[in-house]
Each structure stands twice: as C-alpha cells, then as structure tokens.
Amino acid sequence: xALLQISEPGMAPAPHQRRLAVGIDLGTTNSxxxxxxxxxxxxxxxxxxxxxxxxxxxYRPDGxxxxxxxxxxxxxxDPRNTIVSVKRLMGRGRRDLAAELRxxxxxxxxARATGDTVRLSTAAGVKTPVEVSAEILATLRQRAEDSLxxxxxxxxxxxxxxxxxxxxxxxxxxxxxxxxxxxxxxxEPTAAAVAYGLDHGVEGTYAVYDLGGGTFDVSIxxxxxxxxxxxxxxxxxxxxxxxxxxxxADLAMKAAAVTPDQFSDAEHARLDAHARAxxxxxxxxxxxxxxxxxxxxxxxxxISRDAFAAATKDLVDRTLAAAARALxxxxxxxxxxxxxVLVGGAxxxxxxxxxxxxYFGKPPLIDLDPDRVVALGAAMxxxxxxxxxxxxxxxxxxxxxxxxxxxxxxMGGLAEKIIARNATIPVARAQEFTTFKDGQTAMAIxxxxxxxxxxxxxxxxxxxxxxxxxxxxxxxxxxxxxxxVDADGLLSVSAREMTSNVEAHIAVKPxxxxxxxxxxxxxxxxxxxxxxxxxxxxxxxxxxxxERIVDATEAAxxxxxxxxxxxxxxxxxxxxxxxxxxxxxxxxxAIKDAIDALAHGTERFAELRMDASVRRALAGKRLDEIA
Amino acid sequence: xxxDNTHFALFGLNERYALDAGALERAYREVxxxxxxxxxxxxxxxxxxxxxxxxxxxxxxxRVLRDPLKRAIYLCTLRGQDPADEHNTTMARPFLIxxxxxxxxxxxxxxxxxxxxxxxxxxxxxxxxxxxxGEVEQALDRDGDADLAAERVRQWMFVERFAEDVASAAERxxxxxx
Numbered sequence: 120x121a122l123l124q125i126s127e128p129g130m131a132p133a134p135h136q137r138r139l140a141v142g143i144d145l146g147t148t149n150s151x152x153x154x155x156x157x158x159x160x161x162x163x164x165x166x167x168x169x170x171x172x173x174x175x176x177x178y179r180p181d182g183x184x185x186x187x188x189x190x191x192x193x194x195x196x197d198p199r200n201t202i203v204s205v206k207r208l209m210g211r212g213r214r215d216l217a218a219e220l221r222x223x224x225x226x227x228x229x230a231r232a233t234g235d236t237v238r239l240s241t242a243a244g245v246k247t248p249v250e251v252s253a254e255i256l257a258t259l260r261q262r263a264e265d266s267l268x269x270x271x272x273x274x275x276x277x278x279x280x281x282x283x284x285x286x287x288x289x290x291x292x293x294x295x296x297x298x299x300x301x302x303x304x305x306x307e308p309t310a311a312a313v314a315y316g317l318d319h320g321v322e323g324t325y326a327v328y329d330l331g332g333g334t335f336d337v338s339i340x341x342x343x344x345x346x347x348x349x350x351x352x353x354x355x356x357x358x359x360x361x362x363x364x365x366x367x368a369d370l371a372m373k374a375a376a377v378t379p380d381q382f383s384d385a386e387h388a389r390l391d392a393h394a395r396a397x398x399x400x401x402x403x404x405x406x407x408x409x410x411x412x413x414x415x416x417x418x419x420x421x422i423s424r425d426a427f428a429a430a431t432k433d434l435v436d437r438t439l440a441a442a443a444r445a446l447x448x449x450x451x452x453x454x455x456x457x458x459x460v461l462v463g464g465a466x467x468x469x470x471x472x473x474x475x476x477x478y479f480g481k482p483p484l485i486d487l488d489p490d491r492v493v494a495l496g497a498a499m500x501x502x503x504x505x506x507x508x509x510x511x512x513x514x515x516x517x518x519x520x521x522x523x524x525x526x527x528x529x530m531g532g533l534a535e536k537i538i539a540r541n542a543t544i545p546v547a548r549a550q551e552f553t554t555f556k557d558g559q560t561a562m563a564i565x566x567x568x569x570x571x572x573x574x575x576x577x578x579x580x581x582x583x584x585x586x587x588x589x590x591x592x593x594x595x596x597x598x599x600x601x602x603x604v605d606a607d608g609l610l611s612v613s614a615r616e617m618t619s620n621v622e623a624h625i626a627v628k629p630x631x632x633x634x635x636x637x638x639x640x641x642x643x644x645x646x647x648x649x650x651x652x653x654x655x656x657x658x659x660x661x662x663x664x665x666e667r668i669v670d671a672t673e674a675a676x677x678x679x680x681x682x683x684x685x686x687x688x689x690x691x692x693x694x695x696x697x698x699x700x701x702x703x704x705x706x707x708x709a710i711k712d713a714i715d716a717l718a719h720g721t722e723r724f725a726e727l728r729m730d731a732s733v734r735r736a737l738a739g740k741r742l743d744e745i746a
Numbered sequence: 747x748x749x750d751n752t753h754f755a756l757f758g759l760n761e762r763y764a765l766d767a768g769a770l771e772r773a774y775r776e777v778x779x780x781x782x783x784x785x786x787x788x789x790x791x792x793x794x795x796x797x798x799x800x801x802x803x804x805x806x807x808x809r810v811l812r813d814p815l816k817r818a819i820y821l822c823t824l825r826g827q828d829p830a831d832e833h834n835t836t837m838a839r840p841f842l843i844x845x846x847x848x849x850x851x852x853x854x855x856x857x858x859x860x861x862x863x864x865x866x867x868x869x870x871x872x873x874x875x876x877x878x879x880g881e882v883e884q885a886l887d888r889d890g891d892a893d894l895a896a897e898r899v900r901q902w903m904f905v906e907r908f909a910e911d912v913a914s915a916a917e918r919x920x921x922x923x924x
Contacts, residue, residue, distance in 0.1 A: 503784070
C-alpha cells in the first residue's frame with residue numbers, strides 16, 4: 120500500500136508530485152523522446168517497441184499526414200509528398216539550398232512579409248519546414264503523454280550546436296506549433312556531455328564529436344564539480360550521414376555506368392535507401408553488393424569499404440578541420456583532451472572512428488548508444504528545469520556558448536562584430552549610434568551572423584527598424600541598441616534614446632523563417648475551424664500558469680518575506696488574491712491580466728531575492744575559504 | 747550584493763589588479779549557480795527576466811576579469827583613466843621606436859618566409875607582454891598611478907594587436923613550408 124505523504128509543518132507541499140518533462144532529439148534522419156522515470160533517464164518506445172521515429176512525413180491529398188515508419192514506407196511510391204531530412208531546411212532560404220532538392224518548392228509570392236523562407240508544395244497543400252517538423256514533434260509528444268500517462272509541463276528540444284539564430288528560432292516555432300512548452304533549446308553535443316558526464320562521473324576536458332544525419336558539431340567542454348562548461352564549439356550544419364549516403368550512391372552509379380538523369384523519382388528514392396543500408400553494412404563487412412534499378416533496368420554494383428572511405432575522405436577531413444578550429448578557439452592542444460565522446464549514428468562508420476582516433480591520438484569513447492545519448496541528456500536537463508531537482512548536492516549547471524559571431528552592417532557592407540563566437544550565454548552587448556540628419560526619427564539596423572568581414576558573406580538574420588526617436592539636431596541623439604542572446608541562443612534587440620530615455624519601437628523583419636503573425640496563424644489553423652478548441656486550450660494554459668505563479672510567489676514569500684516591509688507584502692498578497700479570484704473562472708483574458716499584474720508587482724521582490732541569494736552564496740564561499 | 751556593482755564587488759573580490767584566478771572562478775560558479783536562467787525555467791516571467799539580466803551580468807564580469815588585459819583596461823577606467831579613450835594617446839617615445847622595429851622585422855621575416863625569425867619575434871612579444879603585465883600591476887596595486895598604468899596598457903594593447911599579425915604570418919609561413 121502506498122503511504123500517505125505528509126509535508127513538514129509550514130512547508131507548502133509540492134503542487135504536483137511529478138512535473139513531467141521530456142527531452143526530444145529532433146534529428147535529421149531519426150527523432151527520439153526520452154524522460155526521467157524513477158530517477159533514471161530512458162528513451163520512450165512506441166506501441167510496437169520502436170524507439171527511433173524516422174523524421175519523415177507523408178502528406179496525402181485529403182490533407183492528412185502519416186509520420187515516421189508509415190511515412191517512410193510511402194517514400195518509394197510517392198517521393199515528392201514524403202518529406203525527409205526536413206531539418207536541413209529549417210530556418211533556411213531558397214538560396215541556401217543545394218540544387219538537387221527533390222521536392223516542389225513554392226515561390227514565395229509575398230517575399231516581403233516572410234523573407235526567403237522555403238515552402239514545399241505537397242498533396243496536402245503548401246507546407247513550411249516548421250510545419251513538417253511540428254508533425255514529428257507532435258507525434259513524439261503524443262507518444263510521451265501516452266506512456267507517461269499525463270500532460271507534459273514542457274520539453275527540452277535539442278539543436279545542433281552550430282545552428283544559427285534562424286535555425287534555432289524555426290525549431291522553437293515548430294515545438295510551439297506542436298503544443299510543446301519549450302523549457303530550453305539545448306545544444307546536441309552539450310546534451311550528450313550531460314548524459315555521459317552524469318553517467319560516468321567524469322571530470323576533465325572532453326570533446327564531443329557529433330556526426331548526425333545532416334549536421335556536424337564538435338564541442339570542447341570542461342567538466343568540473345557538476346559544472347558543464349562549453350569552451351568552444353564548431354561544426355557544419357550542412358554535413359552529415361546524408362552526404363555519405365549520396366557519395367555511396369555516386370559510387371554505385373559510377374560502378375554500374377549510369378547517370379542520375381536515367382532515374383525516375385521513385386528509382387532514385389530506392390537507390391538512396393539502398394545506399395544508406397549499404398553504408399551501414401559496410402561498418403561490418405569489407406565488401407557489399409548493391410542492386411538497384413535505373414530506367415526500369417536492373418543494375419548491380421560492388422562497393423568496398425576502402426573505396427567508400429576514399430570517396431568520403433574530404434567529408435571526414437572537413438569535420439577534423441572544424442575540430443581543429445574549436446580546439447584553437449578553446450586555446451587547447453589535442454593532448455589536453457581527456458576523451459572524445461562519439462555521438463550520432465554516422466559515427467558508426469569505421470573511417471570516421473579511425474580518423475577521430477588518429478586526430479585525437481586516443482580511441483574514442485563509444486560505450487553510450489550514439490543514437491540515444493542526446494535524447495537522454497535532454498531528458499535529464501528537462502527533468503531538472505521542470506523543477507524536479509533531487510537535492511541540493513545533486514545540482515549541475517550548464518554553461519553554453521554562442522556558436523557564431525553576431526554583427527551589424529556598417530558603411531561599405533562591412534560586418535562589425537558585436538558578440539564574438541564562443542561567448543558564454545546569456546550575453547548582451549550595447550552599442551551607441553547617433554542620427555545623421557536633423558529631426559531624424561528612425562534608423563535601420565541589419566544584424567548578421569558569421570565570421571567573415573563582408574556582410575554579403577555572412578548570414579543575414581534580421582533587419583530592425585527603430586522608430587520613435589525624438590527629433591533632435593543631427594548627432595545629438597544617443598541611441599543605445601542592446602543585443603541580448605538568451606540561454607536558448609536566441610537574439611533579441613532593444614533600443615533606447617539615452618538623452619530623453621525614450622524606448623524606440625523596433626519592427627523586426629526576419630530574413631528567414633516565419634514572422635510572429637504567421638506562427639500565430641498556423642497555431643490557429645492547427646485547431647481547424649473549431650475555434651472553441653483554441654479557447655479551451657488558452658483557458659487551460661492560463662489556469663495552469665495562474666496556479667504556477669501563485670505557488671511560486673507563495674513559496675518566495677515563505678522564504679524571503681524578511682526582504683520586504685509590511686506594505687510591500689500586503690500589495691503582493693492583494694495581487695495573489697486577485698489571481699486566485701479570477702483563476703477559477705472561465706475568462707482567460709482576465710486571468711492573463713491578473714497574472715501580468717502579479718508578475719509586475721513582484722519585480723522588485725524578484726530582484727531583491729536574487730541579490731540576497733548571490734550575497735548568501737558568496738558569503739558561504741568566503742567562510743569556506745577561511746576554514 | 748547589487749547588479750549595478752563593479753565587476754569586482756559582484757564576485758566579492760577586492761578591487762585589485764592581482765587576482766587569484768581560482769577564487770574568481772569559484773565565485774563566478776557560485777553566482778551562476780544562483781542566477782542562471784536554467785534555475786528559473788519553471789518560474790514566472792519576472793523571475794526569468796531577472797535571472798537573464800543577472801546571468802548576463804555575471805558572464806560579462808567574468809569575461810573581463812579573467813582576461814589580464816581586459817581586467818587592466820577595466821581597472822584603469824574605474825580609476826578614471828580609460829586607456830581606449832581617443833584623447834588619451836600618449837605613449838613613451840622608446841616604445842614608438844620599438845613598434846617600428848618590430849614591424850620591420852615582421853616584414854623582413856614575411857618576405858624571407860623565415861619561420862625562425864617569426865618565432866624569435868613571438869618570443870620578444872611574449873617577454874614584453876609579461877613585463878608590461880608586471881608594470882601595470884605595480885602601477886595599479888602598489889604605486890596607485892593610474893596614469894602610468896593606462897600608458898602601459900596602451901602599449902600592451904598594441905602588443906596584442908601586433909601579436910595577432912605575427913600569428914597569422916606564422917600560420918602562412920608554416921603552411922607554405924609544408
């Protein structure tokens with residue numbers, strides 16, 4: 120019989136005994152979901168016991184879609200409506216894409232509003248990569264809710280460390296569209312380091328070499344006393360197992376003396392699938408026979424492991440060049456690295472393992488499943504972020520970095536660096552501008568990401584227009600623009616005229632990806648015509664939020680009321696009561712307003728608490744040092 | 747503890763140039779453990795915003811203090827002498843002559859593709875950097891001479907910029923040799 124849980128007098132009981140949160144590895148080829156259950160992180164299988172969900176979506180003319188294995192089964196017969204490797208399209212523009220993409224792309228008719236976003240024409244209508252990814256995420260969310268038996272409070276979604284701002288934002292949009300509360304976007308190599316480090320209790324400087332289906336990352340981390348500090352990261356978001364498959368298909372075509380134009384779409388899709396299978400078999404065998412069809416004729420090729428290694432040497436060399444640069448950025452030598460953790464299914468290829476071993480001078484660490492380690496690390500982080508930290512001594516801290524420098528366009532099309540790559544996040548920098556003309560009330564800022572000198576060689580992130588600058592003589596205004604990168608690696612920009620202290624209004628035009636309005640519209644569309652569903656969900660979300668913020672504020676008052684005087688406490692109590700009054704009602708706008716008022720009314724309290732907790736922590740430290 | 751404090755006060759450290767790197771790192775980790783947004787992911791928007799501000803502030807302070815040159819610039823500025831100020835460009839004459847000599851040596855070494863000459867130049871820069879660091883510490887911590895410290899910091903800034911030129915020349919010469 121389960122024992123009744125009784126909390127200590129004066130201590131508020133935990134509002135929810137389990138706060139369910141999951142980690143999701145949204146991969147190019149496969150995706151996984153994992154959760155911490157009974158203190159152990161585990162991947163969650165589907166009803167048929169399968170853990171990997173192929174990242175494939177098949178769209179049907181009736182507007183429905185099938186996802187995963189079912190979608191993949193449709194690929195050979197209906198390749199143009201079966202979207203695979205959609206991760207490669209996230210946050211990308213048409214110009215970014217390799218020419219051989221075999222989907223029907225839509226010309227954006229309204230390029231002004233939506234930038235250069237990729238759109239796919241499918242049997243079920245026009246789909247953005249964000250919507251395709253949302254289908255995969257929603258499938259995993261459903262799987263998690265079915266196997267855990269409750270709603271999720273949130274999810275940690277992993278992204279390649281080398282993803283730029285647009286690619287991260289697209290991933291977050293997809294999660295939102297799938298109905299997931301994103302607790303954090305977590306870099307894949309960092310997630311792997313968490314799983315590896317917590318599992319093995321190791322300390323020292325480690326490299327994580329993560330070659331996925333379509334992306335490559337390498338991160339250098341220092342692990343000490345529960346702190347995972349990323350020192351540097353490098354990579355290539357357009358290099359992965361897919362590229363090795365393509366090289367193998369090329370080898371097969373060459374051996375059989377056929378050219379790509381002889382293939383039908385369906386034949387090509389089948390060759391791709393055979394190439395992938397052959398690549399996997401070559402990890403165990405030295406020679407593999409591959410049979411396929413071109414123009415309706417049976418063909419045959421024999422591929423040797425050595426020939427495959429030779430044909431992919433330049434790809435492997437690119438990964439090692441990225442590793443070398445990350446080491447340089449971390450100001451470290453190869454000899455400083457205690458171990459190399461391999462992540463991603465593509466690291467099973469013998470030529471990759473051999474190259475990593477040669478470069479780092481030691482055999483890589485392969486005792487964790489390279490397909491699962493990222494999802495497991497994400498699940499551990501999600502569990503902690505949701506407020507399930509086991510005990511004070513059990514805490515760990517992740518300090519991650521921004522992978523690519525952020526800059527702004529200056530005169531002559533040059534990029535001026537604002538935030539350097541590998542800066543620890545969150546990070547902010549401010550820059551001051553002045554006006555060029557008398558009475559000027561607006562100015563434009565173009566933000567780019569990348570390491571090159573010329574703006575045209577960097578990746579455009581967004582154009583910001585500042586409006587509402589008070590009219591002054593030229594050169595008199597002092598406009599301070601602050602660029603803030605948060606713990607998800609996402610950029611926000613704010614601006615203020617310093618002499619008048621007027622906040623400038625900022626209109627953001629993302630260069631790639633979707634505007635806020637478009638995401639909102641998609642969210643609305645996802646509920647179909649049933650507007651009431653939307654309202655029910657909005658109400659439920661606000662009620663949960665109301666409960667959460669009241670609990671949190673009560674706990675804060677119980678701990679730190681001493682920081683406030685009686686009048687301040689009374690005012691906060693009034694706000695709490697107001698949230699409680701409307702919280703049980705059915706007006707989600709009223710709940711939201713009351714929550715906002717409580718949030719606003721506790722700002723000073725939150726600041727005082729933070730100041731006090733820092734003071735306590737440092738005071739404790741100093742005592743330790745005296746002892 | 748207040749978010750508007752100096753970088754030193756933020757970490758509970760004395761406002762001195764000489765610094766125990768281990769104590770700085772421990773204080774930084776203590777502060778981040780308290781303020782990092784990951785600790786507030788399930789809290790309200792207000793607490794998340796305060797955490798973001800604090801964690802950003804702690805990262806900035808740590809970035810400046812752990813770097814010997816950035817720490818020197820910062821401390822000079824706190825003492826009213828901003829070494830990067832455009833109106834403040836005085837530099838000792840012997841150092842200006844030294845600059846010219848270094849530039850000439852680099853040009854010669856580059857033209858001759860002489861890795862040994864470049865390595866020798868690097869050795870000189872390393873030695874000068876160490877010497878300047880000692881002089882800055884002396885001026886700031888013992889003599890209380892922020893003027894002199896700022897002048898030495900400007901020399902040091904030149905040395906760092908020039909060392910980058912030398913490093914990229916070294917990379918070119920070495921890769922050409924292979």
